[in-house]
Amino acid sequence: MNIQQIASTPFTDQKPGTSGLRKKVTVFQTPHYLENFVQAIFNCATELKGNMLILGGDGRYYNSDAIQTILKIAVANGISHIKIGRGGLLSTPAVSHLIRKYRAAGGIILSASHNPGGPDGDFGIKYNATNGGPADTKFTDQVFANSMTISGYRIAEMDNISLATAGQFQFGETLVEIIDPVSDYADLMEELFDFGQMKRLLGSEGFSICFDAMHAITGPYATEIFQQRLNAAAGSVINAQPLEDFGGGHPDPNLIYAKELVARLNQGDNSPNLGAASDGDGDRYMIIGPNFFVNPSDCLAIMTANSHLLAGYQAGLKGVARSLPTSRAVDKVAAALGIECYETPTGWKYFGNLLDDGRITLCGEESFGSGSDHIREKDGVWAVLFWLNLVAIKGQSIEEITRAHWARFGRHYYSRHDYEGLDSHAAEAVMAALRIRVKNLAGTHLAGHAVSSADDFSYTDPVDNSITDRQGIRIIFEDESRILFRLSGTGTEGATLRLYLERYEPDPTMHQLETQAALAAMAAIAGEVAQLKEHLGRDQPDIIT
Ligand code: VG1
Ligand code: CO
Numbered sequence: 001m002n003i004q005q006i007a008s009t010p011f012t013d014q015k016p017g018t019s020g021l022r023k024k025v026t027v028f029q030t031p032h033y034l035e036n037f038v039q040a041i042f043n044c045a046t047e048l049k050g051n052m053l054i055l056g057g058d059g060r061y062y063n064s065d066a067i068q069t070i071l072k073i074a075v076a077n078g079i080s081h082i083k084i085g086r087g088g089l090l091s092t093p094a095v096s097h098l099i100r101k102y103r104a105a106g107g108i109i110l111s112a113s114h115n116p117g118g119p120d121g122d123f124g125i126k127y128n129a130t131n132g133g134p135a136d137t138k139f140t141d142q143v144f145a146n147s148m149t150i151s152g153y154r155i156a157e158m159d160n161i162s163l164a165t166a167g168q169f170q171f172g173e174t175l176v177e178i179i180d181p182v183s184d185y186a187d188l189m190e191e192l193f194d195f196g197q198m199k200r201l202l203g204s205e206g207f208s209i210c211f212d213a214m215h216a217i218t219g220p221y222a223t224e225i226f227q228q229r230l231n232a233a234a235g236s237v238i239n240a241q242p243l244e245d246f247g248g249g250h251p252d253p254n255l256i257y258a259k260e261l262v263a264r265l266n267q268g269d270n271s272p273n274l275g276a277a278s279d280g281d282g283d284r285y286m287i288i289g290p291n292f293f294v295n296p297s298d299c300l301a302i303m304t305a306n307s308h309l310l311a312g313y314q315a316g317l318k319g320v321a322r323s324l325p326t327s328r329a330v331d332k333v334a335a336a337l338g339i340e341c342y343e344t345p346t347g348w349k350y351f352g353n354l355l356d357d358g359r360i361t362l363c364g365e366e367s368f369g370s371g372s373d374h375i376r377e378k379d380g381v382w383a384v385l386f387w388l389n390l391v392a393i394k395g396q397s398i399e400e401i402t403r404a405h406w407a408r409f410g411r412h413y414y415s416r417h418d419y420e421g422l423d424s425h426a427a428e429a430v431m432a433a434l435r436i437r438v439k440n441l442a443g444t445h446l447a448g449h450a451v452s453s454a455d456d457f458s459y460t461d462p463v464d465n466s467i468t469d470r471q472g473i474r475i476i477f478e479d480e481s482r483i484l485f486r487l488s489g490t491g492t493e494g495a496t497l498r499l500y501l502e503r504y505e506p507d508p509t510m511h512q513l514e515t516q517a518a519l520a521a522m523a524a525i526a527g528e529v530a531q532l533k534e535h536l537g538r539d540q541p542d543i544i545t
Helices: 033-044 063-076 092-101 137-149 183-192 195-203 218-229 259-265 296-309 329-337 348-356 380-394 398-409 424-440 520-530 532-536
Strands: 003-007 021-024 052-057 081-089 106-110 122-128 152-156 167-171 174-179 209-212 274-278 285-289 319-323 340-344 362-365 369-372 411-422 449-456 473-477 482-487 495-505
Touching (some): 052 063, 063 081, 092 106, 092 380, 183 218, 183 380, 209 218, 209 259, 285 398, 296 329, 296 362, 296 369, 319 348, 380 398, 411 532, 424 449, 424 473, 495 520
Parallel strands (some): 319 340
Antiparallel strands (some): 106 122, 449 473, 482 495
16 A cells, blocks of 8 residues: 655634634635645544544535545544444434544544535534543644644545445555444334334324424435334335435425425424424434424423433433523523532533533433433434424323423423624634623613623533633523523534523513513623624624524
């Protein structure tokens, strides 16, 4: 095997964000761009040498090309065994599971998650460590530093391999294996949930589901699990074929982008009983019932309150965690159960230590992500199975389960307002002004609401004591309402300001309000405190979820 050493010069913008390095496809296609970054990963993750690497992606445009390149660099860097999903496909949760199951040293996932794909769309690369979870900030900082001084990369001189069928190839010291992307993951799901129970429900008269894979990675997973193993009717999984451009859509499972699913669920008597969708790389999900949406923060709370009913979680929960912007619905449940509830910065990597240290069993984010200690990523198909199994056990609809939960714990009205495509300086100016403003807010009133505390969130990891600061401005009111501001770390163009609004309502007679109406007062306070109109020239968000 001939190994070439190619000289290259650093790119200065290879700093990973909330979830890996995300750029336009055209940026990744710049000569040496992908190669430099991958070499930087191998330079830093020295444990990969002589060990196993898992490699796959969400099937978006440039996925296959990138896999061929990464494979050659991996061979040149002495990786002894590389498992690649057939067709170059692997969901993010599947990679996490494969790393753990086969004790791989790490995994590379090619995805920009919910960002659109295609030649003009986005591409991304994430590195997951030995525990199966997203590499921590310490590691991604090292990779960034390495990318800034890199002088070249090693690459094996070999032909492209066929990814189309399962098989094994030997290249020098490296065994390359093309594997079925679905079966290991589907087997894991069978260990966690009662497939017999769900099969009976799906076989019963008048019960059906619709899973919208949005032409992204979960198509093959959902088809195997729901239609093959659980006998859901043919056609229960829609948009099941992964496409390079996601069929021109935006693989983001929310009420705005999963339009086809929402229409099917809102067609009256013919509606399926449970609707679900997931994102580009399969770690996000949305759950809906006929004319009923469950916000992801409530999902986490409902899972926490009911997990003891499910086969894989009967031992009880060690604790739970949520990201800062996620509503505090789960906090109420944790308090009732007498378990710890941790609050972490945005991004799944912060849950890793808590999971590895046995402090938590469930965790989640407001951005349509929930997960458990079965892997080290959020997991869309797992979450849908959790809900389906719960519906089978309780014999109640999605709406009934949710309303009963609110009646018991109170309702947290919650919404995220995104201001997209902002000039980065203007967005930074909003945050800088807020950092100063919040210093003097505690003890004052904003539009008649007493502020109990206000700060810029700083997180001290309870396991390794590392500190992550400046993670978001939070304003907490005495009536348990909350306003948060932070800048997105996953975009590829300009800046996105996220405003998170929350209001707690314990009174069941007040649980019928429309969400935006319920949060109007908080939205007005937020606009005023952050002076959005003055800084951004606008005070209406682009996207409301
Ligand atoms: C967003 C979400 C965050 C999530 C991240 C990755 O980050 O807010 O909760 O962990 O995306 O999700 P940001 O920095 O843009 O707010 V994904 O599905 O890559 O799968
Ligand atoms: Co995702």
